[in-house]
Amino acid sequence: MKYIESGIKRTVLARFFEDEDLLETIASAAKQNNVNSAFFFLIGTLKKAVLGYYQKGKYERIEKPGPLEIASCMGNISVKEEDELVVHGHIVVSDSKGEAFGGHILPGCLVDATAEFVLVEMESGTLRRQLDIKRNLYLLSLGKQL
Amino acid sequence: MKYIESGIKRTVLARFFEDEDLLETIASAAKQNNVNSAFFFLIGTLKKAVLGYYQKGKYERIEKPGPLEIASCMGNISVKEEDELVVHGHIVVSDSKGEAFGGHILPGCLVDATAEFVLVEMESGTLRRQLDIKRNLYLLSLGKQL
Amino acid sequence: MKYIESGIKRTVLARFFEDEDLLETIASAAKQNNVNSAFFFLIGTLKKAVLGYYQKGKYERIEKPGPLEIASCMGNISVKEEDELVVHGHIVVSDSKGEAFGGHILPGCLVDATAEFVLVEMESGTLRRQLDIKRNLYLLSLGKQL
Numbered sequence: 159m160k161y162i163e164s165g166i167k168r169t170v171l172a173r174f175f176e177d178e179d180l181l182e183t184i185a186s187a188a189k190q191n192n193v194n195s196a197f198f199f200l201i202g203t204l205k206k207a208v209l210g211y212y213q214k215g216k217y218e219r220i221e222k223p224g225p226l227e228i229a230s231c232m233g234n235i236s237v238k239e240e241d242e243l244v245v246h247g248h249i250v251v252s253d254s255k256g257e258a259f260g261g262h263i264l265p266g267c268l269v270d271a272t273a274e275f276v277l278v279e280m281e282s283g284t285l286r287r288q289l290d291i292k293r294n295l296y297l298l299s300l301g302k303q304l
Numbered sequence: 305m306k307y308i309e310s311g312i313k314r315t316v317l318a319r320f321f322e323d324e325d326l327l328e329t330i331a332s333a334a335k336q337n338n339v340n341s342a343f344f345f346l347i348g349t350l351k352k353a354v355l356g357y358y359q360k361g362k363y364e365r366i367e368k369p370g371p372l373e374i375a376s377c378m379g380n381i382s383v384k385e386e387d388e389l390v391v392h393g394h395i396v397v398s399d400s401k402g403e404a405f406g407g408h409i410l411p412g413c414l415v416d417a418t419a420e421f422v423l424v425e426m427e428s429g430t431l432r433r434q435l436d437i438k439r440n441l442y443l444l445s446l447g448k449q450l
Numbered sequence: 451m452k453y454i455e456s457g458i459k460r461t462v463l464a465r466f467f468e469d470e471d472l473l474e475t476i477a478s479a480a481k482q483n484n485v486n487s488a489f490f491f492l493i494g495t496l497k498k499a500v501l502g503y504y505q506k507g508k509y510e511r512i513e514k515p516g517p518l519e520i521a522s523c524m525g526n527i528s529v530k531e532e533d534e535l536v537v538h539g540h541i542v543v544s545d546s547k548g549e550a551f552g553g554h555i556l557p558g559c560l561v562d563a564t565a566e567f568v569l570v571e572m573e574s575g576t577l578r579r580q581l582d583i584k585r586n587l588y589l590l591s592l593g594k595q596l
Contacts, residue, residue, distance in 0.1 A: 163483065168310060171426070171446065186305060212495055212519065227394060230378060248520065252355070252406030253357070258406040258550035260519060271439050297563070317454055317455075400505070417504060
Protein backbone atom coordinates (compact mmCIF):
# COMPACT_ATOMS: atom_id res chain seq x y z
CA MET A 159 0.00 0.00 0.00
CA LYS A 160 1.08 3.54 -0.76
CA TYR A 161 -0.81 6.59 0.45
CA ILE A 162 -1.13 10.34 0.88
CA GLU A 163 -3.13 12.25 3.47
CA SER A 164 -5.06 15.48 3.06
CA GLY A 165 -7.81 17.61 4.51
CA ILE A 166 -10.98 18.28 2.55
CA LYS A 167 -11.21 21.59 0.72
CA ARG A 168 -14.84 21.65 -0.36
CA THR A 169 -17.59 19.74 -2.10
CA VAL A 170 -19.35 20.34 -5.39
CA LEU A 171 -22.91 19.03 -5.80
CA ALA A 172 -24.23 18.84 -9.32
CA ARG A 173 -27.18 17.68 -11.32
CA PHE A 174 -26.45 16.20 -14.72
CA PHE A 175 -28.90 16.47 -17.61
CA GLU A 176 -30.44 14.04 -20.07
CA ASP A 177 -28.02 12.68 -22.70
CA GLU A 178 -24.91 13.94 -20.89
CA ASP A 179 -22.11 11.36 -20.90
CA LEU A 180 -21.08 10.40 -17.35
CA LEU A 181 -17.30 10.48 -17.82
CA GLU A 182 -17.33 13.69 -19.87
CA THR A 183 -19.63 15.50 -17.49
CA ILE A 184 -17.67 14.47 -14.40
CA ALA A 185 -14.51 15.75 -16.14
CA SER A 186 -16.28 19.04 -16.97
CA ALA A 187 -17.40 19.49 -13.37
CA ALA A 188 -13.81 18.98 -12.21
CA LYS A 189 -12.21 21.25 -14.84
CA GLN A 190 -14.74 24.05 -14.36
CA ASN A 191 -13.93 24.06 -10.65
CA ASN A 192 -10.15 23.63 -11.10
CA VAL A 193 -10.22 20.30 -9.30
CA ASN A 194 -7.51 17.74 -10.00
CA SER A 195 -7.63 15.56 -6.85
CA ALA A 196 -10.96 14.42 -5.52
CA PHE A 197 -13.31 11.52 -4.97
CA PHE A 198 -16.93 11.36 -6.06
CA PHE A 199 -20.31 9.62 -5.81
CA LEU A 200 -23.33 9.60 -8.10
CA ILE A 201 -26.86 8.23 -8.30
CA GLY A 202 -29.51 8.61 -10.98
CA THR A 203 -30.71 6.90 -14.12
CA LEU A 204 -29.07 5.93 -17.42
CA LYS A 205 -30.33 5.49 -20.97
CA LYS A 206 -27.47 3.10 -21.61
CA ALA A 207 -24.53 1.73 -19.64
CA VAL A 208 -21.13 0.81 -21.05
CA LEU A 209 -19.23 -1.19 -18.43
CA GLY A 210 -15.58 -2.20 -18.52
CA TYR A 211 -14.20 -5.50 -17.26
CA TYR A 212 -10.41 -5.44 -16.96
CA GLN A 213 -8.50 -8.54 -17.93
CA LYS A 214 -4.99 -9.07 -19.29
CA GLY A 215 -4.15 -5.48 -20.07
CA LYS A 216 -7.41 -4.29 -21.54
CA TYR A 217 -11.04 -3.52 -20.79
CA GLU A 218 -13.68 -5.81 -22.22
CA ARG A 219 -16.74 -3.78 -23.14
CA ILE A 220 -20.18 -4.76 -21.77
CA GLU A 221 -23.19 -2.81 -23.06
CA LYS A 222 -26.48 -2.76 -21.18
CA PRO A 223 -29.51 -1.10 -22.75
CA GLY A 224 -31.56 1.18 -20.46
CA PRO A 225 -33.45 2.57 -18.84
CA LEU A 226 -31.31 1.61 -15.85
CA GLU A 227 -31.05 2.85 -12.29
CA ILE A 228 -27.57 3.91 -11.17
CA ALA A 229 -27.70 1.93 -7.92
CA SER A 230 -24.17 2.95 -6.92
CA CYS A 231 -21.31 4.92 -8.43
CA MET A 232 -18.02 6.04 -6.93
CA GLY A 233 -14.56 7.01 -8.09
CA ASN A 234 -11.81 9.59 -8.12
CA ILE A 235 -10.27 12.46 -10.08
CA SER A 236 -6.52 12.49 -10.61
CA VAL A 237 -3.92 13.61 -13.16
CA LYS A 238 -1.57 11.61 -15.31
CA GLU A 239 1.61 12.73 -17.07
CA GLU A 240 1.25 16.14 -18.76
CA ASP A 241 -1.36 16.98 -16.13
CA GLU A 242 -4.12 15.34 -18.14
CA LEU A 243 -7.22 14.84 -15.99
CA VAL A 244 -8.29 11.24 -15.33
CA VAL A 245 -11.78 10.28 -14.16
CA HIS A 246 -11.77 6.75 -12.74
CA GLY A 247 -15.16 5.47 -11.65
CA HIS A 248 -16.98 2.20 -11.02
CA ILE A 249 -20.73 1.73 -11.22
CA VAL A 250 -23.59 -0.62 -10.39
CA VAL A 251 -26.72 -0.36 -12.54
CA SER A 252 -30.02 -2.22 -12.18
CA ASP A 253 -32.77 -3.10 -14.62
CA SER A 254 -36.56 -3.46 -14.55
CA LYS A 255 -36.32 -6.71 -12.55
CA GLY A 256 -33.88 -5.12 -10.09
CA GLU A 257 -31.03 -7.25 -11.41
CA ALA A 258 -27.67 -5.59 -10.87
CA PHE A 259 -24.68 -5.26 -13.19
CA GLY A 260 -21.38 -3.58 -12.49
CA GLY A 261 -18.02 -2.54 -13.82
CA HIS A 262 -15.62 0.24 -14.71
CA ILE A 263 -17.31 3.30 -16.29
CA LEU A 264 -16.48 3.54 -20.00
CA PRO A 265 -17.48 6.35 -22.39
CA GLY A 266 -21.08 6.01 -23.54
CA CYS A 267 -22.94 5.94 -20.20
CA LEU A 268 -25.73 8.41 -21.00
CA VAL A 269 -27.83 10.10 -18.34
CA ASP A 270 -31.58 9.56 -18.58
CA ALA A 271 -33.89 11.64 -16.33
CA THR A 272 -31.15 12.89 -14.01
CA ALA A 273 -27.92 12.11 -12.20
CA GLU A 274 -26.96 13.61 -8.84
CA PHE A 275 -23.24 14.03 -8.32
CA VAL A 276 -21.14 14.76 -5.21
CA LEU A 277 -17.47 15.63 -5.57
CA VAL A 278 -15.18 15.95 -2.53
CA GLU A 279 -11.99 17.89 -3.28
CA MET A 280 -8.68 17.26 -1.51
CA GLU A 281 -7.11 20.25 0.23
CA SER A 282 -3.47 19.40 -0.41
CA GLY A 283 -1.43 16.97 -2.43
CA THR A 284 -2.16 15.84 -5.96
CA LEU A 285 -3.44 12.41 -6.92
CA ARG A 286 -1.06 11.37 -9.70
CA ARG A 287 -1.06 8.35 -12.01
CA GLN A 288 1.78 6.69 -13.82
CA LEU A 289 1.71 4.08 -16.55
CA ASP A 290 2.19 0.54 -15.27
CA ILE A 291 3.57 -1.11 -18.38
CA LYS A 292 2.92 -4.70 -17.28
CA ARG A 293 -0.78 -4.03 -16.71
CA ASN A 294 -1.25 -1.31 -19.36
CA LEU A 295 -3.01 0.84 -16.76
CA TYR A 296 -2.34 4.27 -15.29
CA LEU A 297 -2.14 3.46 -11.56
CA LEU A 298 -2.06 5.88 -8.63
CA SER A 299 1.47 6.84 -7.74
CA LEU A 300 1.35 8.05 -4.14
CA GLY A 301 4.07 9.26 -1.85
CA LYS A 302 4.41 7.11 1.21
CA GLN A 303 5.01 3.38 1.05
CA LEU A 304 3.62 1.37 3.94
CA MET B 305 -24.94 20.24 -15.57
CA LYS B 306 -25.86 22.62 -12.78
CA TYR B 307 -24.02 22.78 -9.48
CA ILE B 308 -23.37 24.44 -6.13
CA GLU B 309 -20.23 24.28 -4.01
CA SER B 310 -19.93 24.11 -0.25
CA GLY B 311 -17.63 23.16 2.59
CA ILE B 312 -18.51 20.31 4.92
CA LYS B 313 -20.08 21.25 8.26
CA ARG B 314 -20.00 17.93 10.12
CA THR B 315 -20.91 14.28 9.96
CA VAL B 316 -23.49 12.26 11.86
CA LEU B 317 -22.84 8.53 12.36
CA ALA B 318 -25.82 6.46 13.39
CA ARG B 319 -26.87 2.91 14.03
CA PHE B 320 -30.40 1.98 13.01
CA PHE B 321 -32.41 -0.67 14.84
CA GLU B 322 -34.37 -3.75 13.82
CA ASP B 323 -37.64 -3.00 12.01
CA GLU B 324 -36.82 0.66 11.42
CA ASP B 325 -37.78 1.81 7.92
CA LEU B 326 -34.74 3.10 5.98
CA LEU B 327 -36.31 6.21 4.46
CA GLU B 328 -38.14 7.22 7.64
CA THR B 329 -35.11 6.71 9.83
CA ILE B 330 -32.80 8.64 7.52
CA ALA B 331 -35.35 11.48 7.54
CA SER B 332 -35.50 11.35 11.37
CA ALA B 333 -31.71 11.52 11.63
CA ALA B 334 -31.71 14.58 9.39
CA LYS B 335 -34.61 16.37 11.13
CA GLN B 336 -33.31 15.69 14.63
CA ASN B 337 -30.01 17.29 13.62
CA ASN B 338 -31.58 20.17 11.64
CA VAL B 339 -29.96 18.97 8.44
CA ASN B 340 -31.55 19.88 5.11
CA SER B 341 -28.60 19.52 2.70
CA ALA B 342 -26.36 16.49 2.94
CA PHE B 343 -25.24 13.26 1.36
CA PHE B 344 -25.19 9.86 3.01
CA PHE B 345 -23.99 6.24 2.94
CA LEU B 346 -25.27 3.12 4.66
CA ILE B 347 -24.44 -0.57 5.05
CA GLY B 348 -26.18 -3.29 7.05
CA THR B 349 -28.88 -5.90 6.62
CA LEU B 350 -32.55 -5.79 5.63
CA LYS B 351 -35.58 -7.96 6.42
CA LYS B 352 -37.14 -6.84 3.19
CA ALA B 353 -36.20 -4.52 0.32
CA VAL B 354 -38.60 -2.44 -1.75
CA LEU B 355 -36.76 -1.13 -4.81
CA GLY B 356 -37.97 1.44 -7.31
CA TYR B 357 -37.32 1.34 -11.05
CA TYR B 358 -38.17 4.64 -12.73
CA GLN B 359 -39.80 4.53 -16.13
CA LYS B 360 -42.17 6.90 -17.95
CA GLY B 361 -43.01 9.13 -15.02
CA LYS B 362 -43.39 6.58 -12.25
CA TYR B 363 -41.56 4.08 -10.10
CA GLU B 364 -42.23 0.40 -10.68
CA ARG B 365 -42.07 -1.44 -7.37
CA ILE B 366 -39.78 -4.46 -6.93
CA GLU B 367 -40.03 -6.40 -3.66
CA LYS B 368 -37.24 -8.67 -2.48
CA PRO B 369 -37.77 -10.83 0.60
CA GLY B 370 -34.90 -10.91 3.11
CA PRO B 371 -32.73 -11.44 4.86
CA LEU B 372 -30.55 -9.35 2.56
CA GLU B 373 -27.19 -7.66 2.90
CA ILE B 374 -27.13 -3.93 2.10
CA ALA B 375 -24.07 -4.19 -0.15
CA SER B 376 -24.13 -0.47 -1.01
CA CYS B 377 -26.38 2.50 -0.30
CA MET B 378 -25.89 6.19 -1.03
CA GLY B 379 -28.01 9.27 -1.50
CA ASN B 380 -28.77 12.81 -0.47
CA ILE B 381 -30.99 14.99 1.71
CA SER B 382 -32.62 18.05 0.17
CA VAL B 383 -35.79 20.13 0.43
CA LYS B 384 -38.63 20.63 -2.01
CA GLU B 385 -41.19 23.40 -2.15
CA GLU B 386 -42.60 24.32 1.29
CA ASP B 387 -39.27 23.15 2.74
CA GLU B 388 -40.41 19.54 2.90
CA LEU B 389 -37.44 17.23 3.47
CA VAL B 390 -36.63 14.77 0.67
CA VAL B 391 -34.49 11.66 1.18
CA HIS B 392 -33.28 10.36 -2.17
CA GLY B 393 -31.27 7.15 -1.98
CA HIS B 394 -30.24 4.22 -4.16
CA ILE B 395 -29.32 0.79 -2.86
CA VAL B 396 -27.75 -2.55 -3.80
CA VAL B 397 -28.86 -5.59 -1.79
CA SER B 398 -27.58 -9.17 -2.02
CA ASP B 399 -29.12 -12.52 -1.14
CA SER B 400 -27.91 -15.88 0.22
CA LYS B 401 -26.19 -16.71 -3.10
CA GLY B 402 -24.54 -13.29 -3.21
CA GLU B 403 -26.73 -12.23 -6.13
CA ALA B 404 -27.16 -8.47 -6.25
CA PHE B 405 -30.28 -6.38 -6.90
CA GLY B 406 -30.52 -2.62 -6.99
CA GLY B 407 -32.79 0.37 -7.32
CA HIS B 408 -34.24 3.51 -5.82
CA ILE B 409 -35.12 3.16 -2.12
CA LEU B 410 -38.90 3.06 -1.62
CA PRO B 411 -40.78 2.96 1.71
CA GLY B 412 -40.79 -0.52 3.22
CA CYS B 413 -37.05 -1.31 3.39
CA LEU B 414 -36.89 -2.69 6.95
CA VAL B 415 -33.65 -2.98 8.91
CA ASP B 416 -32.77 -6.47 10.13
CA ALA B 417 -29.85 -6.86 12.60
CA THR B 418 -28.43 -3.39 12.07
CA ALA B 419 -27.70 -0.57 9.63
CA GLU B 420 -24.75 1.78 9.92
CA PHE B 421 -25.34 5.25 8.54
CA VAL B 422 -22.99 8.12 7.71
CA LEU B 423 -24.40 11.56 6.90
CA VAL B 424 -22.18 14.39 5.65
CA GLU B 425 -23.78 17.82 6.06
CA MET B 426 -23.12 20.76 3.73
CA GLU B 427 -21.84 23.94 5.34
CA SER B 428 -23.57 26.45 3.09
CA GLY B 429 -26.19 26.51 0.40
CA THR B 430 -29.37 24.49 0.34
CA LEU B 431 -30.05 21.53 -1.92
CA ARG B 432 -33.46 22.35 -3.40
CA ARG B 433 -35.76 20.32 -5.64
CA GLN B 434 -38.43 21.48 -8.06
CA LEU B 435 -41.09 19.50 -9.83
CA ASP B 436 -40.15 18.54 -13.38
CA ILE B 437 -43.61 18.14 -14.90
CA LYS B 438 -42.50 16.16 -17.95
CA ARG B 439 -40.80 13.51 -15.82
CA ASN B 440 -43.08 13.74 -12.75
CA LEU B 441 -39.97 13.93 -10.55
CA TYR B 442 -38.65 16.48 -8.10
CA LEU B 443 -35.21 17.20 -9.54
CA LEU B 444 -32.34 19.14 -7.98
CA SER B 445 -32.50 22.81 -8.86
CA LEU B 446 -29.00 24.17 -8.35
CA GLY B 447 -27.60 27.62 -8.90
CA LYS B 448 -24.85 27.63 -11.47
CA GLN B 449 -25.32 26.32 -14.96
CA LEU B 450 -22.25 24.89 -16.62
CA MET C 451 -31.49 4.93 16.04
CA LYS C 452 -28.48 5.99 18.05
CA TYR C 453 -25.88 8.45 16.82
CA ILE C 454 -22.84 10.63 17.36
CA GLU C 455 -21.76 13.73 15.47
CA SER C 456 -18.28 14.83 14.52
CA GLY C 457 -16.28 17.03 12.17
CA ILE C 458 -13.90 15.50 9.65
CA LYS C 459 -10.23 15.46 10.59
CA ARG C 460 -8.60 14.42 7.33
CA THR C 461 -8.62 11.86 4.53
CA VAL C 462 -6.12 9.19 3.59
CA LEU C 463 -5.96 8.08 -0.07
CA ALA C 464 -4.17 4.84 -0.74
CA ARG C 465 -3.37 2.44 -3.50
CA PHE C 466 -3.32 -1.25 -2.58
CA PHE C 467 -1.07 -3.74 -4.34
CA GLU C 468 -1.57 -7.12 -6.00
CA ASP C 469 -2.28 -9.96 -3.56
CA GLU C 470 -2.95 -7.67 -0.60
CA ASP C 471 -5.96 -8.80 1.44
CA LEU C 472 -8.65 -6.11 1.55
CA LEU C 473 -9.52 -6.34 5.26
CA GLU C 474 -5.91 -6.61 6.40
CA THR C 475 -4.74 -3.75 4.23
CA ILE C 476 -7.57 -1.45 5.30
CA ALA C 477 -6.67 -2.24 8.93
CA SER C 478 -2.99 -1.50 8.22
CA ALA C 479 -3.86 1.85 6.63
CA ALA C 480 -5.89 2.76 9.73
CA LYS C 481 -3.30 1.59 12.27
CA GLN C 482 -0.39 3.24 10.48
CA ASN C 483 -2.26 6.54 10.61
CA ASN C 484 -3.59 6.08 14.18
CA VAL C 485 -7.17 6.08 12.95
CA ASN C 486 -9.84 4.35 15.03
CA SER C 487 -13.02 6.07 13.82
CA ALA C 488 -13.58 6.58 10.13
CA PHE C 489 -15.55 5.59 7.08
CA PHE C 490 -14.12 4.43 3.77
CA PHE C 491 -14.68 3.69 0.08
CA LEU C 492 -12.76 1.56 -2.39
CA ILE C 493 -12.77 0.60 -6.08
CA GLY C 494 -10.44 -1.67 -8.03
CA THR C 495 -10.14 -5.30 -9.06
CA LEU C 496 -9.99 -8.60 -7.15
CA LYS C 497 -8.40 -11.98 -7.84
CA LYS C 498 -10.98 -13.58 -5.59
CA ALA C 499 -13.90 -12.39 -3.48
CA VAL C 500 -15.08 -13.93 -0.22
CA LEU C 501 -18.50 -12.51 0.64
CA GLY C 502 -20.42 -12.94 3.88
CA TYR C 503 -24.17 -13.35 4.16
CA TYR C 504 -25.39 -12.92 7.73
CA GLN C 505 -28.16 -15.18 8.95
CA LYS C 506 -29.08 -16.49 12.38
CA GLY C 507 -25.95 -15.42 14.23
CA LYS C 508 -23.30 -16.28 11.68
CA TYR C 509 -21.90 -15.40 8.29
CA GLU C 510 -22.40 -17.85 5.45
CA ARG C 511 -19.35 -17.78 3.19
CA ILE C 512 -19.74 -17.17 -0.57
CA GLU C 513 -16.61 -17.49 -2.72
CA LYS C 514 -16.41 -15.93 -6.18
CA PRO C 515 -13.40 -16.64 -8.39
CA GLY C 516 -11.87 -13.64 -10.16
CA PRO C 517 -10.86 -11.61 -11.92
CA LEU C 518 -13.64 -9.37 -10.64
CA GLU C 519 -14.26 -5.63 -10.69
CA ILE C 520 -14.93 -4.01 -7.31
CA ALA C 521 -17.99 -2.11 -8.51
CA SER C 522 -18.65 -0.61 -5.06
CA CYS C 523 -17.18 -0.91 -1.59
CA MET C 524 -17.89 1.07 1.58
CA GLY C 525 -17.60 0.65 5.32
CA ASN C 526 -16.24 1.96 8.57
CA ILE C 527 -13.41 1.66 11.08
CA SER C 528 -14.27 1.35 14.78
CA VAL C 529 -12.98 -0.27 17.97
CA LYS C 530 -14.44 -3.03 20.09
CA GLU C 531 -13.66 -3.90 23.70
CA GLU C 532 -9.93 -3.80 24.52
CA ASP C 533 -9.62 -1.18 21.76
CA GLU C 534 -9.26 -3.83 19.08
CA LEU C 535 -9.71 -2.29 15.62
CA VAL C 536 -12.71 -3.47 13.59
CA VAL C 537 -12.98 -3.02 9.81
CA HIS C 538 -16.61 -3.45 8.71
CA GLY C 539 -17.14 -3.24 4.98
CA HIS C 540 -19.63 -4.31 2.32
CA ILE C 541 -18.80 -4.84 -1.34
CA VAL C 542 -20.28 -5.34 -4.80
CA VAL C 543 -18.16 -7.22 -7.33
CA SER C 544 -18.89 -7.91 -11.00
CA ASP C 545 -17.73 -10.58 -13.42
CA SER C 546 -16.92 -10.82 -17.14
CA LYS C 547 -20.62 -10.60 -18.05
CA GLY C 548 -21.10 -7.60 -15.76
CA GLU C 549 -23.17 -9.68 -13.34
CA ALA C 550 -23.02 -8.28 -9.82
CA PHE C 551 -22.63 -10.06 -6.48
CA GLY C 552 -22.51 -8.50 -3.05
CA GLY C 553 -22.05 -9.06 0.63
CA HIS C 554 -20.04 -8.42 3.78
CA ILE C 555 -16.26 -8.41 3.20
CA LEU C 556 -14.65 -11.54 4.70
CA PRO C 557 -10.92 -12.33 4.88
CA GLY C 558 -9.60 -13.64 1.57
CA CYS C 559 -10.60 -10.81 -0.82
CA LEU C 560 -7.31 -10.44 -2.73
CA VAL C 561 -6.43 -7.37 -4.77
CA ASP C 562 -5.65 -7.97 -8.44
CA ALA C 563 -4.19 -5.09 -10.52
CA THR C 564 -5.00 -2.36 -7.99
CA ALA C 565 -7.43 -1.01 -5.43
CA GLU C 566 -7.96 2.68 -4.72
CA PHE C 567 -8.96 3.47 -1.17
CA VAL C 568 -10.36 6.62 0.46
CA LEU C 569 -10.58 6.86 4.23
CA VAL C 570 -12.33 9.78 5.96
CA GLU C 571 -11.34 10.16 9.61
CA MET C 572 -13.66 11.53 12.30
CA GLU C 573 -12.39 14.54 14.23
CA SER C 574 -13.90 13.72 17.60
CA GLY C 575 -15.66 10.86 19.31
CA THR C 576 -14.84 7.19 18.95
CA LEU C 577 -16.91 4.67 17.05
CA ARG C 578 -17.26 1.82 19.54
CA ARG C 579 -18.78 -1.65 19.20
CA GLN C 580 -20.23 -3.93 21.83
CA LEU C 581 -21.20 -7.57 21.58
CA ASP C 582 -24.89 -8.11 20.93
CA ILE C 583 -25.32 -11.59 22.40
CA LYS C 584 -28.62 -12.36 20.70
CA ARG C 585 -27.21 -11.67 17.22
CA ASN C 586 -23.60 -12.72 17.90
CA LEU C 587 -22.42 -9.46 16.31
CA TYR C 588 -20.40 -6.52 17.53
CA LEU C 589 -22.79 -3.63 16.87
CA LEU C 590 -22.09 0.09 17.04
CA SER C 591 -22.72 1.48 20.48
CA LEU C 592 -23.25 5.21 20.03
CA GLY C 593 -24.07 7.89 22.54
CA LYS C 594 -27.34 9.56 21.78
CA GLN C 595 -30.58 7.65 21.47
CA LEU C 596 -33.14 9.19 19.13
